[in-house]
Amino acid sequence: MSSREIAIKKNRYFDSVFLMTVTRRLSEQPGIENAAAVMGSPANKAILVNMGFAEEALAPAGPNDLIVALEGDRAAVRRLVDHLEEWIIRPTPERTGPMAISFDDALSRQPKSNLAVISVPGEYAAREAHAALAHGISVFLFSDHVPLEDEIALKRKASQAGLIVMGPDCGTALIGGIGVGFANAVRRGPIGVVASSGTGLQEFSCLVHRAGSGVSHGIGTGSRDLSDEVGGLSTLTAVNALEDDPGTRVVAVISKPPGKTTLQRIVERLNRCGKPVVACFLGLAPDSRPENARFKICSTLDDIVTAALRLSGEELAGWPALSADQLETLLHGQVRRMAAQQKYIRGLFAGGTLCYQSQQVMRDAGIIVYSNAPLDGMRQIKDPNTSIENTLIDMGADEFTVGTPHPMIDATQRIRRIQAEAQDPEVAVLLLDVILGYNASPEPAGDLANAIRAAKRTTADAGRHLSVVASVCGTDGDPQGLEEQEEILREAGAIVFASNLQASSFARDIVLQRMEVLG
């Protein structure tokens, strides 16, 4: 018989990554249908009420209290509640040294601090960021769900003080060759980049590295920075800083389409930049491109890397790419084994910007795609858990990451989804991204390899051939190793490309070929 129970542990604070692992382990126990281990913030309590847990039972929990919510077989739920302590034993942190009891304590121990890295829950993040700015310290703000008015206030305060707020919702920065957040091991070099998208910055910097060049600084600004509400405050600060930086020869700007007013503001600033500039406003329709821009505007991440390398004046080989003949042979080898009904693409992405770029590739070829994060002209999918026709899903979006880890850290959700897509007889190609670097899964390709093998076996047993096309965003210096991860994917049966654009283009060609064959 099914039952729901709530257990509250007063004054026990744990960070979200640890609690996600607890949630996952509890969910995997026999007889458990639903489990969540979360702090008792108002937002988390609202989610639990939506999941069907009683509001009254949650009422005594405050933000400093741990809530464990369980649903399933009565005996299984009871057994877990009775032994809850065993499930919340926290592993001793590795090598992070003694902790400071407060921000002020940290500052007194390390008076030269110049960056606050903040990833506390969004509702508390602005207070901590204000405290850092008040001490003259710039902020890398990973937290999301920070109110817009707080973001504007923080960024204004930072601008006035000659500081920067990278974020909120900033995943990646490279400061003087040092990766902050989800970043890759990228050599230093002449190219400075400002990006409002974390995976956009990662893909850009990895391709620059793979081409043999390097990045002076990669400054993240957060997903809303170029909205008209925020007005690009951090982007402008970052452009100023890169213009002044003696180690930067070229300035690159990457974002999704900015707000109309902000786009003009950024273009005017970049027109006045004393260094060569190149920009990519991913997803911006060609007819919306600003005509007054006196710098090159690229439409893909690969193009902006190529343009930036050219402007830096270095003679470089570029990153690996197949010739047109090789691609043709590869394409033919894939499609000739497909069954008559196979025609659709399913893309399952860890990187939101990579999902966006893939949609752009499809849009440019006239292929209509459903997505949970649709590009202009694409269709909003009704249920993000169920693909229809051609579907590209950003699995790092909020609807997949509330109470569960981001797919860059944990592949569980992508593995399940790969299995589901393989059951659909109309699917011809599965498109994946694999992201390496600091803070990502220690074995990102290995996490997916068995699922890829199983998907190919399932389809082969049913007389079909499933193409699995992947790109790996990483460098040879990343903790996971680029070559090793690529090899794991190849051994599992995936076709591996050096960039999301290459992988998306190949997957597009499969879809176009199938459309042609099937009329």
Add this chain to the structure above:
Amino acid sequence: MPTIRSLMEEGPIAINLGLQGFAKALQDQSRPVIQVDWSPPPPQDEEMQDILDELL
């Protein structure tokens, strides 16, 4: 007082509030970082906290 320029010249000297993995990744790159043992302020103290912030 540090500015964005000094951050870029000196590289990150960080104070980490939240996910400890972020501190560890900086340490793995041989950068100085101090982790704060952070927990949320009790909600009823919000007003008091503002007064304290003001005073301090």
